[in-house]
Amino acid sequence: MCFTKIFTLVFLFSFLNNCGPCYPPVKELSEDFFVAKWAGNPDNSFIKPFEYFYMEEFGRASKNSLEKKDEKMAKKTCMEDSTQRPKSRFVNAILEVENFSCRPSLGCDRDDRDEVRQIHKLINMQTTKVKECKPQFNFPDTPWENWRECTCIVYKYLQGGRSIISAKLRDLN
Numbered sequence: 362m363c364f365t366k367i368f369t370l371v372f373l374f375s376f377l378n379n380c381g382p383c384y385p386p387v388k389e390l391s392e393d394f395f396v397a398k399w400a401g402n403p404d405n406s407f408i409k410p411f412e413y414f415y416m417e418e419f420g421r422a423s424k425n426s427l428e429k430k431d432e433k434m435a436k437k438t439c440m441e442d443s444t445q446r447p448k449s450r451f452v453n454a455i456l457e458v459e460n461f462s463c464r465p466s467l468g469c470d471r472d473d474r475d476e477v478r479q480i481h482k483l484i485n486m487q488t489t490k491v492k493e494c495k496p497q498f499n500f501p502d503t504p505w506e507n508w509r510e511c512t513c514i515v516y517k518y519l520q521g522g523r524s525i526i527s528a529k530l531r532d533l534n
Contacts, residue, residue, distance in 0.1 A: 412522030
């Protein structure tokens, strides 16, 4: 009798640990993943000029792609979603990388706000593109579920890049 209780507990513990409503562990991100930085073009990001701003962004697959159990569609919609996130995140990330204290969310004096708006407009005119994406999950039996959420490196090209933005921000300080 005691053996059956122990066996049942061990089995139940193993079952709850390995399946059920919980998601499998998140896939490890490569060392290339980072929060935000200036770099060169997507083909060779180490070569100057650093006119591209890269940042990590998250995305979600469309409900339709998951309902259809379509892995390619889930991947595509997850990647597209990562480029559609609020564009102010790019501005805030650039201002943070440049150690500029005035951010739209923190408040600033009137002149700084006007300059930040100009920078915001300059950045938001550019198209957000995806450099690389990785799925968040690892479901071997249901591959479309892997792309339920993804982590992507997205970027924007800004002519003049860091030097232009840094110069505009230096003028404010």
